Amino acid sequence: MNVTFRVNGRAVTVDVPADMPLLWVLRDVLELKGTKYGCGVAQCGACTVHVNGAPTRSCVTPAQAVAGADVGTVEGLSADGTHALQRAWLELDVPQCGYCQAGQLMSAAALLERTAAPTDEDIDRAMNGNLCRCTTYLRIRQAIHRAASLRTAEAQGSGSIPNEVPIPQR
């Protein structure tokens, strides 16, 4: 069946089986490989995308369910790594194997859209469904706080960005 929706602001129409999950539409039809397959049953969060702004597990979301919707993927954060979360992720060197990080970033992006300065408890709630097999959680938490302060500084037009998060130095 034909399904029309927007991906990262661009309108697309795909001819796919109605039950084909959005994950595979993105990866194998639209060639957007940033969104990852980890479990197929909404247990790990590696496939997290935004559907109308809400963090959504694309591995269990049939293509037909996103007809007319706005879908956002990691590629849509920015292509050059300039989104505050991407900058914080790079600054703190969050990824190890990196495979889960697209899903982590998308869950974090949805959190920051809702909550400009999330507390640790906010982060717990928003991020606990995103598994990282390398357990990069300490830096994920730090990087979300860092991204929030980067955004706040940008919004205030501040020239200098407070470095609240200590970066390991030796």
Added chain:
Amino acid sequence: MTTTLIMNRRRFLSVTAIAGGGLLLGFRVDSSGAAVPLFDPVTSDFVPNAYIRISADNIATIIAKNPEIGQGVKTMLPMLIADELDVDWSSVRIEQGDLDTEKYTAQSAGGSNATPSSWLPMRRVGAAARAMLVMAAARTWGVPVAELTTGSGSVHHRASGRSSTYGELGAAAASVTPPDLESVPLKDPEQFRIIGTSVPNVDGLAIVTGKPIYGIDFTVPGMLHAVYVKCPVFGGTVASANLEAVGRLPGVREAFVLEGGSSLSGLLAGVAIVADTWWAAHTARRSLRVEWNEGATATQSSESFARQAAELSQRSPQRSLRTDGDPATALRSAARTVRAEYHYPFIAHAPLEPQNCTAHFHDGRMEIWAPSQTPARGRQLVAQTLGIPESDITIHLTRIGGGFGRRLANDYMVEAAAIAQRVDAPVKLLWTREDDMQHDFYRPAGWHYFTGGVDANGRLVAWRDHFISFGEGERFAPSAAISPNEFPARFVPNFALDASVMPLGVPTGALRAPGSNGLCFAMQGFIDELAHAADRDPIEFRLDVLSQIHDREGWDADRMRGVLELVAEKSGWSGRDRLPRGTGMGVAFHYSHRGYFAEVVQATVSRTGELTVDRVWVAGDIGSQVINPLNAEHNVQGAVLDGIAEALGQEITIENGRTVQSNFHDFPLLRLTQAPPVVEVHFRTTDNPPTGLGEPALPPAIPALCAAIFQATGTRVRSLPLSKHDLSWS
């Protein structure tokens, strides 16, 4: 290219493989046997060896030869080369090398081996290129080499004020005889400008922008997609399957049986479904009906293993691995003796990127894109299984979404290649999570029946361990062995290590810190019990054990005492007696993969038994130099939390010869809220060659956590996972 040159090639490469140095002046021999000029007149690149390419605009491209599984090796190895080459990191570009066993050495990711095996060789590669550039400047300017310095990719002559970039010197450097790698001068560590600094992951930007860099992302034009369905009982074969019906399903191109062989680490029998998309192949799988010949393993189960272990423990051990002194007499005369039984279960690797591989068979040649930790072994396996000469198999290395030892095996590679051999198109094989969970090479379960004794002074005087594991005769199953020198061997005057094994049809293999990840839990757990029986502080008791060396063969007890003392200091260990009931601190140490690690875990258990890991302190000794502190800290934190994840809830259960668990709902990975907010990492630098970090920080985290639970609750945890224990207290 002359015949003589080709015949000499292998011998030549065997002595110069590390640098691919010059056979003829100004040339090196590449792995196809061709003589390649060191200066390429077309691109104006200076290519002094197989690892380095310097462009006229002074960009140094460095080849990272090893598989990157998240350990940071793609950043670390080029750091070693770049520092000795004396270029700025900002002018370095990194390329992943393909498998080329003649050009590069030991292209594998395992055993925390990259640092110890590359520390000198990779630095020499950079230093050799630098020496050629310096010599070129000396000749060009007519000045002695001794008057020249380098920095930021340029050679300088201070006296005359002359400077040239490496890019400018490339053509002249190509006619310099490459120096002998064994004797090329290396920097004094005080001169390091990149080594020892925090360098972010070179693939960081590609990761956070979602670039297609993993094996699963790889595509080739015209590529088809495959699933491969194996018998749920390990080693089972296909009796019959409804191939015709499956072959007619939408999007399916072909469905066929691969016979497979008898080796659990080789190609196993199964049904391949090849389709236009992975979703079509996966959907067709639901209609697949297979009658399996399950074979003898169908009678095996975790329950039967436990029963056999209990029976074996009642009998005389099948064999003795080590005896020191007179353990029986010493145990009889000990002031206090303790008996305890420790057990750890099978566990899976569960890397987040499911197993996959892309293969294309054309014109008798096999081309493979593989996320493998051991691509060279993979190529051998494909060659032997499919009858293709190794020289006709090309393997490209992709970034890998987690290794942990799972991708030391190449089952997915030989499956993809076998399918591709039957299909007239490139094929990407992708496993489901369930395939991955149920067809792993598991960390084997193990049982330890301990007896230990302390004397009236509270000193450890006797230790006996009847280790029950898997294997046949004198052979242990993969990763199910124990070394006769495993701690506390060498440190107890009366010591016996015995072993009995039972047969196993379940595939086993190395999981991050193999052997150690189970053994350390058992050994350090029982040590903790003996410290308690001796009424001594757990660290003080361990320091005392480490001072009683009865055999100096093996690792250095002083280095272990060093990290144990450091972690005691950093954790505020002396204040542990003041912790409230329900909170405890536990300690453990372990030597593995050349690394010395001691760790303290603080944990809190609520009255109802809810466990929280509060904080972890780590002290490690990996020698004289931490190469990349930013990554080192992270790698250690990851290993510690990986250990905690294993301890908390991970277990693979075997029933009727098959794995019960199937996905992350019943094989839990650690979650963000389970991670302690702080894992403090401290390194004690010692005058020893630098060693690796992927693994050695993992093992102590598990017994240290269990010891913390003991202080918090009084409950001694002797089997894993913790989720099976009631930790409530009143």
